[in-house]
Amino acid sequence: MSLKMARYYSSRRMMELLILLLGFLCILSDASTRIGGIRDIPGFEHKKEIQDLGRFAVNEYNVQQNARILFSRVLKAQEQVVSGLLYYLRVETMDGGKTKLYAAKIWVKPWEKFRQLQEFKPVQTLHQ
Numbered sequence: 001m002s003l004k005m006a007r008y009y010s011s012r013r014m015m016e017l018l019i020l021l022l023g024f025l026c027i028l029s030d031a032s033t034r035i036g037g038i039r040d041i042p043g044f045e046h047k048k049e050i051q052d053l054g055r056f057a058v059n060e061y062n063v064q065q066n067a068r069i070l071f072s073r074v075l076k077a078q079e080q081v082v083s084g085l086l087y088y089l090r091v092e093t094m095d096g097g098k099t100k101l102y103a104a105k106i107w108v109k110p111w112e113k114f115r116q117l118q119e120f121k122p123v124q125t126l127h128q
Helices: 003-028 048-065
Strands: 038-040 070-082 084-095 098-109 114-122
Touching (some): 048 070, 048 098, 048 114, 070 098
Antiparallel strands (some): 038 070, 070 084, 084 098, 098 114
C-alpha cells in the first residue's frame, strides 16, 4: 500500500472515530442541555418576569376556581422551549393565614403576548 493510501485510510478512520465519539457524547449529555429539555432558571428569585408569572398563575387560579389565595413568591423556576416557552414554577401562597405550595405550569408565547395557565396543583409537603 502506498503512503498516500495509508494516510487516506488513517484520516478516514480518525474521522469515523470522531463521529462515533460525538454521537456517544450526545447520548450521554444531560436532557436539560438538549433542545426541548427542561432547565433550571438561574437567579429566578431576582427576575421580575418570573415573579410576575407566579403572580399571574395565582390570579388565574383564583378566577378559575373562585378562590382567594394570595401570591407570596416563586420558590423554584424551570423552563422548556416548545412553541413558545413552558414555565414550571413552585409557588408559595397564603390561604387563610396558612402557607401553601402549588406547582404551576404556564405556557407563554411572548411574540403573541400570550400567557395561559396549564396546571395549578397543590404540592404535598412533609409538614402537613
